[in-house]
Amino acid sequence: MLSDYDNYIMKQDAENKFVVKYTFGAVNKDISGYTLKIVPNVSHDNDFDFTVDGEIYSFGAEEDLTKGFDITQNENDFVISGNYTMQSILQRLYPDKEVFFNQDDVDNSVDNFTLLVYSYNGEAVIKISFHNYVAVEGVTLQEQLVFEVQPDGTIKAK
Secondary structure, eight states: OOSOEEEEEEOTTSEEEEEOOOSSOOTTOOOOOEEEEEEEOOTTSOOOEEEETTEEEEGGGOSOOGGGSOEEEOSSEEEEESOOOHHHHHHHHSTTSOEEOOGGGOOTTSOOEEEEEEETTSSOEEEEEEEEOOOOOOOOOOTTOOEEEOTTSOEEEO
C-alpha cells in the first residue's frame, strides 16, 4: 500500500503479513526502519463504553491499542495475528482486571481500528483502517416461511 487504506479486512485466525518498503531511497543513505501504532477508529459512530473493574472507559478515548494485538515486527515486515476479539484486545490492555462491555454496542462490520505505519524518521505515515473478518456461521429461517417468485419477478412471502 502506498497510501492510506480503509476497510481492510484482517483474516481471522490467520497471520496477516505486511511488507514495509521504501519506494524512493536516498543515494548513499540507509533508509530503513518503521514504527507501528494501532488506535481506535470511531469515524463510523461506533464508539462504546466499557468498564474496567467497575470504572467506565470510552473505546474512542483509548490512545494506543497496540499492546492489545499479537504483533511480530521484523526488519522489513510485520505480522498481525487475526486471532483477536474486542474482548481479548481490551483484556490485554487491562490485564488482571475485569473488563466488561455490551457486545451489542460493538459493530464488527466496520473499521474499529486504524493501523499507523510510521516511516523511519516519523515524517510519513500510512493509515490502514481495518476490522476482523467474521464469517457467517448460519442463518435461521422460520420453517413456515415460504417465498414465491411472481410472474413480474418480485418475491412474495406465502
